[in-house]
Amino acid sequence: MADDAAFPAATTPGILPRPDFRFAGEVGRTFQDSDAPTFPQPVQPPAGAPNIVLILLDDAGFGQFETFGGGVPSPTMDRLEREGIRFNRFHTTALCSPTRAALITGRNHHSTSFAGITEIATGYDGYACILPKSCGTIGEVLRQNGYMTAWIGKNHNTPTWETSVAGPYDRWVNGMGFDYFYGFNAGDMNHWNPILFENHDYVPMANEPGYHLTEDLADHAIDWVRKVKSIAPDKPYFLYVATGATHAPHHVPEEWIERFRGRFDEGWDAYRAQTIERQKARGVIPTDTDLTERSHGLPAWDELNDDQKRLYARMMEVFAAYGAHVDHHMGRVIDAVKALPDADNTIIIYIAGDNGSSAEGGLEGSLCENLFFNGISEHWEDNILAIDELGGPKHFNHFPSAWAHAMNTPFQWTKQVASHFGGTRNPMIISWPERITDGGGLREQFLHVIDIVPTLYEVCGVTPPTELNGVVQKPIEGRSFAAALLASDAPETRTTQYFELACNRGLYHDGWMASAPSFVPWDPNRQEWDPDKAVWELYNVDEDFSQAHDLAAEHPELLRQLQDLWWVEAAKYSVLPLDWRASQRMNAEAMGRPSLVGHRTSATYYPGMIALPDAACLPMLNKSWSITADIVVPDGDASGMIITHGGLEGGYGLYLRDGRPTFVYNFLALDRPTITADAPLAPGRTRLEVRLDYDGGGIGKGANVTMRANGTEVAAGRLERTVPVQFSLGEGLDIGMDTGSPIDFTYELPFAYTGSIEQVTVDIS
Template sequence: MTHPIQPAPFEGRIGRTLAESEPHFTSSPHPGSDAPNVVIVLLDDTGFAQFGCYGSDIDTPHVDALAAGGLQFTNFHVTPLCSPTRASLLTGRSQHAVGMRSVSNHRTGFPHQLGHITNHAATLAEVLGEQGYATFCCGKWHLAPTEDISAAGPFEQWPLGRGFDRFYGFLEGETDQFHPELVVDNHHIDPPGGPDGGYHLSEDLVDQLLRMISDSKGVRPDRPFFAYLPFGATHAPHQAPQAYLDKYRGRFDEGWDVVRQRWYERQLAQGVIQEGTQLAPRNPGVKPWAELPDSHRRFACRLQEAFAAFLDHTDDQIGRLVDGLRQMGQLDNTILIVLADNGASQEGGPFGIMHEMKYFNGIVDDPDDVMDRLDDIGGPNSHTNYPWGWAQCGNSPFKWYKQYTHEGGVHVPLLMHWPAGIAGDQRGTRRDQFVNVSDVAPTVYDLLGIAAPDVFRGYAQLPVTGNSFAPVLADAGTPATNALQYFEQSGSRALVVEQDGVCWKAVTRHIKGESFDDDRWELYELSTDRSECNDLAEAQPDKLDELIGLWWAEAERHGVLPLDDRMIELFVARRDDHSPHPTNRRYRYRPPMSPIPSAASASPSGRSWELTAQVSRGADDAGVLWATGNANSGMSVFVQNGRLVVDYNSFGEHTVVESELEVPAGDCVLTARVQRTSRTEGVIELAIDGEPCGSAELPYMMHIISSIGSSVGLDHGQAVSPRYEAPFAFSGALHAVEIDRSGASRSEAETAARTEMARQ
């Protein structure tokens, strides 16, 4: 007996002939011809004071114009770290509840740190896509487990797996702005240009996003779009075109004390902060500018100039985006939101850094030693971050930085521009109501008339716990809709609550490794003390105890527990315990291959290892067999002029060893071995077909080589070695490259993990 195949449900009628049948056409969801577009522009590590309209004298005319033509929020809060903020922004829920208490680089085995957003929390892109919106993402993702971001996937947590139709950008926590590690949709690509041709990632991201929008609107003008533009700026490395760097020469020679005071006074004059708000004292470790040696001042000024140039350049790209939307006739009915993911970064340390990999190898730059490289700062041959003094200046008037739950880490800019939806008499006004990043998605849903689903693609959905602030758009006097908000990052905690018209904050700065029960809590009345200068903990212990109790209740509600202050240890655990890329694995690569991100590649950092390449070559064949890193630091194994060559690039100091024997024509096996001989020294040994043929002492063996990944058969991106121009692809037949690092110790892996935290 045969059984008919059951078709999908059909609402027409099927007879024996067409005449006896009735067709039925399903229609795709459509939000309506007047539905607004939504654009969210996210900046990275940009402090509260760093836009011109928030107090700085850095040139940001395009962001300032959006504030003048829209609404400027002066009491907006985020999480203190990038991945958690992004998860909360895109879901309308707390970061812990959706599985992203920290960066996506690791998982802990607990629900609050999955390394990705749980499928029980649909993203804005997923929800709006189901409503008929086109959805685009261009920029930094950092919401997928980094062990899963190679060309091997899996791809479920990449942007296309979480609701975006198109993606162009990078998946990790940072990238080089001149030589980015790019992904299009679900595959890795080489950048379309380099710095010599005027390439810069921020410009490329806006170009790509405008093209996506134009493609969509050109063919489907009736279909609205959601565009998410998370710039790599202003996260380190601070890199900008030379014209922008030149523009800021000498602009900060007065030093951070004078500049911070000036920005604070501008904030008061602009009304960005309330009258009576104090300028917080210098953070511990920030020296008075007058006490710094001349070389320290010169170094610090150049680093701040690079940051300012980077922000100025990013502002110009925002201007290009706005102009593009205007030219397409889309600007008036576009809800355009601009915000930052956390406060300014402290990851440059007390003096600033010329090269982050040097810093995370435990080497502190002596400003006297970098005087001859000042002109490199901000360009393609640097990887800089500014010192604490400039970071606190960027967070004016607050204390502390990114990664802290004090205001300097969580209080950032937010702008909203929507000509069709914001009344003319409200444009250019400010909103001082407390708003949190989890409130953004519910506000978008509210403005679009959309309800977040209870079930999405078979997954029961967590409740949307953010609060729509749509009511405050029309009336500056409307009470805040969010009256209770917790914060937590690596054990540092805070709670903000409004009670009887008074806004209170309890906050503690946890010291890693110490008992959470011993943390000292502080108490502030934010209504009159936004900069947390007057601690009321001793004067009002009952109020403090009440708020601490509320924090624990919110922690239970949002899945914050268990408290966990691990960071470096988590990177080690990821690689050793449950990652497909453990530290002791033997890797075998067969070209052609896409570039391999650092979290998924065979990193030889700080350990003994051996590379073996099986090749077949003609007499003139040459090229790179394997490379990792870039011109700032890295290592390359290549054949050139008939010799096997290794260039070990230790922060610009090159140890080059060349084989004493020629590489024979035909089939052969080439070996490069790095032996660690002490904590900081090693030796490179070469062999051809098993015969030793060269060695060199390594005066400094890097514990961390680079945040840039590896390539097989060529050197993608910026060349590691000055002896060739990238990509210098091997012109013979490269059958396989095998890397054996099975002797790696756990202590070496712990050292290797230290770089990851500052890259977020």
């Protein structure tokens, strides 16, 4: 067992920042009769402080990658596992933003106010999705203790209403303590046509053929770490790489997909049976682990017809390629890190998933994940028509829920279900060649994502500050497992941990797990629910690794004690009040979330306004509105986008093609009704207007659309249905071009307008 002195004692100050510099010498009337001047010296990190590389994949399950017995090749994880150690009882929160807030602060997700994603925030302490200043990040603490810091990839911890160029920027990545940021501010992102930022600046669209976001993120991580270590080789760095993979959309180059053709034809039930045997053979789970039953509501593979099997197998091939692809590119980052002079004193933490694999593709799979968040189901008969396009730029595709369940083998349930390990248990590998000597070792201590920060503070010799930037800090709620890095028999430091996400509840305590699932994640249309009538299950997870055997009937008194303890923990960590609303919380206007729009009913935009986030736009859903564009139509080629909001997964666009004004309404990629004028506009100044008159009577109803040029009607049409909850997942409004993905596929991006635009005004009723 490691002794208590295995890591240096923390010597950094408990109050940050350090006091301002003051010259300590004697000062006379002139420099000639004063002591020699001195400068404040850069902060020195603790002696021997290691570099840190933290890699976090998205929406990945325990049984997904080969390193943990899954069916997706993961040679980068394999390499790190051979030189480092695997953790098979590491837990997340069952959802992305909550896990990420906990990961970078060391506090429970409700303590950080991230009980959910920013798009469903409500105005309670645990649910506002505004990271408190009292929960300082590890990036800020390490930066003020001599580290160089960078965050590459996904940021889903900035309030949606603060992600526009109007700021404020204090809760963007740079404001959270990271010197450098390159990535996206959203829950998911189109990997072929992403909306990216470098620090605070929008990154223009890449023009190179074959562009893919994962490769781009790896390139920027490599570029940053090489630069900073060339400039300051004696300073340690903290590099946080948060990929968009393997979150939907499942976008991956075709040549990667072809590597998996036919690999999943036996289906998800066979995959689960094969995976648990591989997991036992690789030693990642106990040999007496039982495979849990297929979660309630998921179909058996043998119940499907041949066409369903063909479609769903292809969707899994795409997903497997997506996972193998991201592991490959994380390997490039690791290669770059290993080539640096101080590679042996580098801690690499590779976490495969911020939650379990995602069931948000629904029971039949999805071509447009945004349909799920709008409460609309898809049908395999429609989706099979696009089977040869899956993974490409035309779709925001996602595999069926039963495949997600299979990715979480041997556990029950999936992402969003915090009551069970299918939603919360993720693979973690840690490599540190200078200190970890039992390469390939297994660690079985029960850990939670909040335990990462205190562990890193301990091994780096950093004192968790009690005051940071003038704000008294909440205590770190995680517990260091640093001793377990050096010894497999280190004592377990976490004996109790609550779980809650969308009313799916769980409590781990002294080897037992009480679990109360509430809602299935593949149904966005949730009904009323009574927490006092919820059925609790009980598992002895010290003996039942997979939660296969419910012992609630055998131990009712123990279960009652754990239920009561859950409510104690819930009150302690701002879990209350429980909130089971689903799709309706996606509507920012209905929920009353902060908005730069306020109560305005009109907004005027000018050329150069691009990538304006949805949360900073006027709310145009379920109401009448109009667009008035003052433009100059050029002689000759008159084409290009005037205004668009959204992208391939939903929204609208107003553009000219061959001089003819065209309005397209993208109903969540299911339908794109298009209204086009019969004749081109004459060259010169033109006032182009589009009016949508909403039917009313509820959400998602139909509308009539009319188009006028200089007051004369030039086209009209009918929309039988409109988007009910949100236009898109990560794309906003553009003037004069189309950033991100196209609203339809009749033009090439960026489809810049060839004339000039004076202004565009949007008015809502």
